[in-house]
Amino acid sequence: MIIQTRNLTRDFDSLRAVDNLSLNIPEGEIYGFLGPNGSGKSTTIRMICGLLTPTSGEVEALGYTIPREAEKLKARLGYMTQKFSLYQELTVEENLQFLAAIQGVPRREQKARITELCGQFHLEKRRSQLAGTMSGGQKQRLALAAAIVHKPDLLILDEPTSAVDPESRREFWEYLFELAGKGMSILVSTHYMDEAERCHRLAIIRKGSLSAEGEPLKLMENLGARVLLAEGRAEEMIHWRRQLSADPLIPGCTQIGNRLRIMVASEVEEPEAWLTRSFPFLGDLERTRANLEDVFVRATHSEHMEEEQ
């Protein structure tokens, strides 16, 4: 295990941002942290990095007890913050030089390392461009290059793609796979389903606590519900959704275009028949495979229920 947390908890005054979180993150994989905004992803990551002191619970990363041995961890850790944190007034090259020196890359290796990184992340043409003038995708590439300038064993990225267009997001993930392929352990937080689906393993975080954990495929298989699609007109859809959601046997119901994606709990033996019987207004029903969004919706279902009541 590269990271282990036990009953990790963090309060901000009366707010519990992370609640009894126990995680086992294996080595050499891309591990995803999926959760909506404010679910405590950044707070957890900061506690793992030793930047925030846990209210209670324990963290061990790369075998070091955090926060006591945080300084030892830092030498082997690459951390890409949620907000772009390189210097806008410096050029790409100057930023990388600064990070290389700060991270203790030997002086005579720095130049070669920077050239290598610029090549790897397609920044050669931008070496003397000011970081502040680059696009969102380019900035993230630079931030990633800077985070791994010292070849860390563990790379932690906090929502690296939240301010990036879909094309750049795809490209960014190619880079992550490349790094994972070289044996780097990666922890990445996201609120995008498609990204979460690409992780080797993932944890779904809801209100600071763990609501599901495992390989994405397994999570989808073990959804504990079946998914059906129903067609309808936009005006009726809203009413349908409201009625369906109120049923405790329907842990999730989402509108997608002019279709309704309905999850039916596995206690129901014949979901089609049961749906037609209980909600006669529904027309033809079609079975479909569960996706990660369904896993997510199911995991966060009770939260919505609580909030609506």
Place this chain on the structure above:
Amino acid sequence: MIRREKIQAMVYKELKQLRRDRLTAAMVFGIPVMQLLLFGFAINYNVRNIPAAWCDMAETEMSRSIIQDIGATRVLDLKYRASSVEEVQKLIRTGRVRAGVVITHDLEERLRDRRSAFQILTDGSSSVVTGAVQSLASLPLGIPGHTVDYKTQERLPIQVLPLYNPEQRTAVDVIPGLIGVILTMTLMLFTAIALVREREHGSMEMLITTPVSAMEIICGKLLPYIGIGMFQTVLIFLLGVLVFRLPVNGRVIDIAAAVLMFITSTLTLGLLISSFVKTQFQAVQLSIFILLPSILLSGFVFPYEGMPTFARALSKVLPVTHFIELMRGIVLRNARISEMPVQVFSLLIFILFSTILAWERMKKKRLD
């Protein structure tokens, strides 16, 4: 177009924001109240209790009563008894006293010959002191019944001799203080926003996740500005000498050492501010809060000798007070830096104290 509701909404929003920013809200009341009270009391042109020495070589009844009379005016605080004129001069040069009463053997003779009876040497590097002593010369001195009542002399019996800056040029008097104020004004802000800027921008989170130590961050933030401060000082001195004919009497090495210590103490004070505040705006406000007393209480604008005790005590915790003392001593009175240990140690303690405190705040390298 000006619409009332829109302006009203803006005004309310601003006031609400202001109320949430505790430090700023405190400053809105704090700055005027504190500064007014402080300076209202501190600013006093009636200079009293100027530290002084006396040297009585006549040792007669007359000379003793003169010393007593002068002491009774409370303008001079006769702290040291010196045995020679040289000693008086040394005490003035090193800044221990600002004036010295010298009564020579031939006191009675001088009075008979209607020459000035005795001298008061003053520290001409502070025109306020010389001015105050000059006014002393016109005070009613003397006890009736003395054989020779020097009060009745037609010429003033007291000869006031400014030891430095004999022409009493204001520029010469003001420049050492001005150097201190200019450096405080420009340098403190550099470091005051140094850490908080990184924090606001988010790069602090990245920095503290690297193996860089808190002390390395502090040194990295100090050194460039020490260089800039030294450069500024050279510029000010050049202008002072070329344009204002500032006499530079002391050794350059002593001046450089004093400037270096002062710059460092000002920068570490800025860093200390930076380690406490949450926004750059607050850093600027706190800097101004410190800058005002640095100008007004350091002896630059208002005479130190005219301040009440608490204002003097306060001025002692400002590095610029000690720096101005050092500058007047070294540049104008040709003192060696080693002759002014109080100021030197004050600055060193200041540097040490604020560096350690700033480091304490940062060394854990945490966000909470």
